[in-house]
Amino acid sequence: MLDWLLDTQSRLSGWLLQAVVEPAFYALGLMDLIEDIQQWLDFAVLGLLQLVVAWLVCRPLEAWRPVERWPDRAAVRTDVVYALINRIGLLPLLAFVLLAGLQGAWESLLTDYDLLPPTLEQLVPWLLDHPVAAFLVYVVVLDFFEYWRHRAQHGFRWWYALHAIHHAQRQMTFWSDDRNHILDDVLAALWFGAIALLIGVPPAQFPLIILLLRLVESLSHANVRLQFGWLGERLLVSPRFHRLHHGELSAGQYGRNYAVLLPVWDWAFGTGDWHRDRFPPTGDPEAPAVLARGGWWRQQVAGLTLFGNVLRKRS
Amino acid sequence: MNPQAPPSRRVRLVLPVLAALLALPQGRAAADLIYVLNSGEASVTVIDSVTRTEFRRIPVLREPHHLLMAPNGRDLLIADSAANEMLIVNPDTAEIIRRERISNPYHLGFSPDGKYFVINSLRRGQVDIYDAASMALLARLSTPTQPSHMAFSPDSKRVFVTLQGTRGLLAIDLDERRALWQVDVGPQPAGVIWHNNRLLVGVMGGDYVTVVDPAEARVERQITTARGSHTVWPAPDGKTIYATSRVDSAITLLDGETLQVKGRWDLPGGPDDMSVAPDGKLWVTLRWAARIAIIDPATGQYETMRVGRSPHGIMVHPTPPPQPIATADPSPSARAGEPPRAEPRAETPAVQPAATPGPSSGTSPGTSLGLPSGSVSLLPGSLLGTAYAAEAPVPPWPERQAVEPPLVISQPHLLAPYNSLSRRLTLR
Numbered sequence: 148m149l150d151w152l153l154d155t156q157s158r159l160s161g162w163l164l165q166a167v168v169e170p171a172f173y174a175l176g177l178m179d180l181i182e183d184i185q186q187w188l189d190f191a192v193l194g195l196l197q198l199v200v201a202w203l204v205c206r207p208l209e210a211w212r213p214v215e216r217w218p219d220r221a222a223v224r225t226d227v228v229y230a231l232i233n234r235i236g237l238l239p240l241l242a243f244v245l246l247a248g249l250q251g252a253w254e255s256l257l258t259d260y261d262l263l264p265p266t267l268e269q270l271v272p273w274l275l276d277h278p279v280a281a282f283l284v285y286v287v288v289l290d291f292f293e294y295w296r297h298r299a300q301h302g303f304r305w306w307y308a309l310h311a312i313h314h315a316q317r318q319m320t321f322w323s324d325d326r327n328h329i330l331d332d333v334l335a336a337l338w339f340g341a342i343a344l345l346i347g348v349p350p351a352q353f354p355l356i357i358l359l360l361r362l363v364e365s366l367s368h369a370n371v372r373l374q375f376g377w378l379g380e381r382l383l384v385s386p387r388f389h390r391l392h393h394g395e396l397s398a399g400q401y402g403r404n405y406a407v408l409l410p411v412w413d414w415a416f417g418t419g420d421w422h423r424d425r426f427p428p429t430g431d432p433e434a435p436a437v438l439a440r441g442g443w444w445r446q447q448v449a450g451l452t453l454f455g456n457v458l459r460k461r462s
Numbered sequence: 463m464n465p466q467a468p469p470s471r472r473v474r475l476v477l478p479v480l481a482a483l484l485a486l487p488q489g490r491a492a493a494d495l496i497y498v499l500n501s502g503e504a505s506v507t508v509i510d511s512v513t514r515t516e517f518r519r520i521p522v523l524r525e526p527h528h529l530l531m532a533p534n535g536r537d538l539l540i541a542d543s544a545a546n547e548m549l550i551v552n553p554d555t556a557e558i559i560r561r562e563r564i565s566n567p568y569h570l571g572f573s574p575d576g577k578y579f580v581i582n583s584l585r586r587g588q589v590d591i592y593d594a595a596s597m598a599l600l601a602r603l604s605t606p607t608q609p610s611h612m613a614f615s616p617d618s619k620r621v622f623v624t625l626q627g628t629r630g631l632l633a634i635d636l637d638e639r640r641a642l643w644q645v646d647v648g649p650q651p652a653g654v655i656w657h658n659n660r661l662l663v664g665v666m667g668g669d670y671v672t673v674v675d676p677a678e679a680r681v682e683r684q685i686t687t688a689r690g691s692h693t694v695w696p697a698p699d700g701k702t703i704y705a706t707s708r709v710d711s712a713i714t715l716l717d718g719e720t721l722q723v724k725g726r727w728d729l730p731g732g733p734d735d736m737s738v739a740p741d742g743k744l745w746v747t748l749r750w751a752a753r754i755a756i757i758d759p760a761t762g763q764y765e766t767m768r769v770g771r772s773p774h775g776i777m778v779h780p781t782p783p784p785q786p787i788a789t790a791d792p793s794p795s796a797r798a799g800e801p802p803r804a805e806p807r808a809e810t811p812a813v814q815p816a817a818t819p820g821p822s823s824g825t826s827p828g829t830s831l832g833l834p835s836g837s838v839s840l841l842p843g844s845l846l847g848t849a850y851a852a853e854a855p856v857p858p859w860p861e862r863q864a865v866e867p868p869l870v871i872s873q874p875h876l877l878a879p880y881n882s883l884s885r886r887l888t889l890r
Contacts, residue, residue, distance in 0.1 A: 157752040157771050164750045165711060165732060173689055173709045178650040178667045179608060179626045181708075182501075185750065185772060189502060255586035258565040258602070263546050266523055269563065278504075278521040347545070350504035350524050 152196070153354060160185070160192040193354055194234030200358060201365035205321035208371040214390065214426045215370060217318050221440075226322035228443045233325035233332070250340070266347030282356060285349035287409065289342065294412040296338050297405040305461070306334070308453040312446050315438035317430035319393055321369040328450040363408060368393075374423045381410055381421075391420050394427035495556060495779045496737070496745055498754055499526040499540065500770025506540060507769040508556040509754075511739060511778070514767060518556040523547055528569045528735075528775040533576045533594070538779070541567035543585065553779045565590075569611050573618035578636050580621050582609040589623055591639055601639035605632060611693070613654045613661060615676065622661055622676065624651040631663055631674055643679040647672040653693030657703065657718075664691040664705060671705050673721065685721055687714035695736050697759065706733040708749065713757075727762045729755055737778040747773040 164185055172181055217223075257264065267285060268274040274281035300310040309331040316323050327335075339348070367389035374380060374387035384406050391397060392404040403420040406413045413419030430439060437449045493512035500507060506520040523545030530539045531553065538553040548562040568584040572594055579592040589609050591601045607627025614621050620642065623632045629649055633642040649667025660682065661674040670684040671691055690709025696718065697704065703716040713733055715725035731748030733755070738744055744757040752771045757764040 154752070154768065161731065161750040161752065165730070169690070169709050169732075169750075173667070176649055176667055178690065178709075181666075182772075186502065189771065251585040251587065254566055255583075255588060255604075258583075258586055258588065263563055263565055266545055268523055269547075275523075275561070347524075 156189075156192050156196060156354065160188045163192070164188055191235045193357065197358055197361045197365075198230060198234055201321055201362055204362060205366055205369045205371070208366075208373065209320060209369055212372040213370050214372050215318070215428070220318065222316060222318040223320050223322060225442055225446070226316065226320065226326050229327070230322050230325040232443075233327070253344075264344050264347070268347075270346070278350075279353070282349050282353050285346075286356070286360065288346060289339075289349070290406070290408045291412060292338070292342050293407045294405055294416075296335065297407060298418075300331070301402050301405070305454060305457045306331075308457045309334075309450055311431055311434045311453065312438050312450045314393060314429075314431040315434040315446075316393075317428070317439050319368055319370060319390070319429040321365040323368040324365050328454075329447060330451065330454065360408060372426055377423075380423060381414060384408055384410055387423060387426060388420075390426055390429060391422075393429040394425075395430055395432055396427065494739055495553065496739075496754075497529060497538065497540075497553075497556075497775075497777045497779060498747060498769045498773050499529055499775040500752075500772065501525050501527050501774040502752075502772030503770035504542075505770050506551075506556075507773075509767070509769075519770075520549070520551070520556060520558065522549060526775070528567075529777050530570050530572070531777070531779075531781065533572055538777075539570060540775075541570055541581075543568045543583070568609075571612050571614060571621070573614050573621070573636060574616055575618040577618060578621070580612060580614075580636075582612055582623055584608050584610055584626065589621075589634065591621075591634075591636060603634065603639065603641070605641075606630060606644075610651070611653045613656045615656060620676070622654055622656075624654050624663060626650050626652060626666070629667075631661065631672075633676065633679065645674060645679055645681060647674060647681060648684070652691075653695075653706075655694050655696060655703075657694075657696060657700075662694045662703065662705075662721075664694050666690055666692050666708065669707070669710070671716070671721075685716065685723065687716075687723070688712040688726065692733075693735055698738055698742075702759070704736065704744070706736065706746070708732045708734065713746070725762070727757065727764070729757075729764065731755070731766070734774055735776050737776045737781070739778045740780070745776055745778055747776045749773065 164181075168184055168188060169178075169181060172178055172184060254264075267288065268281050271284075274284060300306050309328040312328050312331075313323070313326050316326055342348075363383060367384045367386055369386050371386050373385060375383060375385040379385065380388055384404075388404050388406075388410055392402055397403050403418055404410070404413055405418055410419060435449055435453070437445050441449065493510045495517060496509040496511055498507040498509065502525075504522050504524055504526070506522060506526060507516055508518040508520065509515070510517040520540075522540065522542045524542055524547075525544035526540055526542045526549075528541050530541075531537070532539055532550075536552070537559065538551040540549040540551055542549060543566050546563060546565050546567075548564050548567055550559045550562065551557065552559055564581070566583040566585050567581045569582040571580050572578070573580070576594055578600075579594040579597065581590040581592070583590065585608075587605055587607050587609065589603045589605055590599060591603070592598065593600055605623065606625050608625060609632070610624045610626040612621050612623050619636055621634050621636055623634065624630070624647070625632055625644070627650075629646050629651065630644045631647045631651060631654065632644045634640070635642050647663045648665035648670065650665065651663045651672070652666045653664040655662050656676075659675075659677070661676055663672040663674060665672055665684075668684075669689040669691060670686045671694055672684050673682045674680070675682045685705075687705045688707035688710035690707045692706045692708050695704045695706070696702070699718075701718040702724075703718055703721065705714045705716060706712075707714065711728065711730050711732055713727045713729055714723055715727070716722065717724050729746065729748070731751030731753055734747045734749040736744050736746040742759060744755075744759055746755045746757060747769075748755055748766065749772055751766070752773065753766045753768050754773060754776065755764045755766050
């Protein structure tokens with residue numbers, strides 16, 4: 148099954164590349180980008196698979212035990228747009244095309260100064276012979292940094308002005324995971340890039356694990372009354388755990404449950420809430436209504452306006 | 463065997479058969495190993511050519527693209543560009559011998575005399591020239607964008623580098639470590655080989671192979687092949703040049719003498735690099751299909767086999783000697799294990815080997831002779847055979863004494879912070 152899934156993924160991305168993308172890039176005289184584009188396409192197809200898997204797993208759960216029922220799901224449709232843009236297009240493209248050029252210039256400079264950015268495996272040689280373990284260590288390390296990025300998103304007012312879009316959603320579903328301002332996504336990519344320079348980035352050779360990780364992130368936003376029990380709540384972020392972070396009383400600077408994947412960070416840094424019976428309504432009461440109800444474009448403009456207002460007040 | 467024969471006679475008949483069976487090469491020894499670099503999956507697939515099964519999968523850190531046999535015939539170099547790492551692998555067992563840290567090694571090659579080791583870094587836009595004996599960095603030349611593939615002149619004095627971002631073919635003087643000239647060969651040039659005193663360049667942004675006269679530093683002509691022309695590869699007998707094209711997904715066959723198009727094989731999946739097996743079959747990576755193709759050049763028939771994502775560099779080990787491709791009437795010497803011919807081929811320039819032996823040990827010339835395989839141009843077997851099969855034993859590469867050559871660097875103002883650590887790829 149796994150073999151079939153991965154073979155299907157490579158066949159689909161290969162077909163798309165040969166039938167559509169490569170002839171177009173050839174016509175545009177951009178064949179030198181084609182290998183970066185292939186990587187982007189691989190991720191885009193994997194992103195599509197992630198959405199399919201998330202839908203197959205989360206949608207039945209949401210139908211089975213929803214926390215909330217809504218007569219009108221228009222706000223959810225906006226999140227579908229976010230998910231499609233991010234999983235299929237925007238994030239991988241940012242990573243592979245924009246950052247690749249910057250990375251090249253940076254590495255050239257480092258090499259001239261006789262510096263080589265190490266990878267985690269080179270820092271911990273045992274990991275060289277244990278690639279799966281190495282990948283999981285990367286996941287833990289990156290999740291730790293993600294926890295702190297999330298803390299920063301809430302801790303800096305200018306950053307929360309962008310992050311407010313994510314929290315304004317009052318109809319939170321598994322689609323809401325990708326609901327972010329585009330500038331917030333760029334900051335996240337730069338954050339990730341900085342970590343990559345410190346420890347490298349994990350190789351993309353474990354699509355199944357990536358699939359599972361993204362599924363957990365989607366599930367944590369799902370509109371489902373589900374908690375993982377005393378131990379499970381401390382091992383993996385559950386829909387209950389993350390819903391509390393999205394609760395109306397938790398938005399802004401006084402949030403709880405920041406962890407993205409592993410709740411251990413909230414445990415360690417005293418920001419965890421372990422009340423397993425709490426499933427509060429979501430949303431940010433102080434956020435403008437457009438952030439909750441507007442379409443993708445209006446939300447992007449509103450987010451940028453809020454961001455500008457905060458910066459102006461600071462200066 | 464007659465079942466009615468008396469036991470003693472049966473024994474007499476069986477024993478020679480058993481003895482003959484025992485004398486046959488056992489297990490994998492009879493097979494070649496095919497190394498395939500899965501650039502999109504951070505691994506190297508090693509295939510047993512007889513059973514057509516995966517013999518081993520070597521995990522690497524990030525993104526392997528090209529590979530090359532060291533002149534000593536014992537070290538297979540696998541460049542993991544995104545991990546800033548070079549793996550040194552035992553080509554017979556596919557076991558990692560050691561790892562070397564090196565900045566973004568993309569394409570790599572040894573000069574035919576074994577004196578220089580050159581690395582193109584596509585991403586950082588630099589060409590590094592090493593002393594092959596000591597692996598000390600001699601020069602790091604900043605080039606216009608995306609130095610991609612390379613080819614050497616048979617006299618080892620020049621290396622030619624395609625510049626994927628700027629339509630250029632750059633000639634570099636290896637002794638003086640400076641650029642000689644650059645010529646516009648077409649959009650996004652990729653593979654390049656030296657062939658009959660000409661350079662053949664696959665032009666990926668076009669549908670042609672550009673022929674460059676290196677003596678005059680000018681484009682002589684263009685040969686239309688198929689859209690997305692990528693690498694160019696000579697058959698071991700030099701009578702055919704194979705030109706891969708990624709967009710039209712085809713291999714165009716050019717006459718080795720006239721460079722006239724004499725055929726075309728459509729090969730879905732984006733054919734990229736190739737390597738020739740001792741039986742004459744071509745092993746080709748299909749970049750967009752996560753597969754390789756095994757082509758019988760006599761018929762053009764092919765079969766495919768699944769490997770990892772985005773397979774790029776490929777190498778058959780042991781690399782076959784430059785003999786005629788097996789046809790309906792293969793000569794005995796066309797089979798595996800034969801040493802390369804000592805005499806130069808008629809269509810290759812009669813180049814005298816360098817007076818100084820190459821950095822080879824006395825490895826049997828029947829095995830890997832340091833032919834720059836993977837996607838590096840194959841040079842005349844006579845030259846390689848003579849230069850690398852040194853009679854007097856010399857210390858194996860790269861364990862010899864380090865030399866301290868003058869460092870030439872493209873940005874003099876950056877010379878000061880340069881320390882000795884990265885000037886040497888290895889010193890053991």
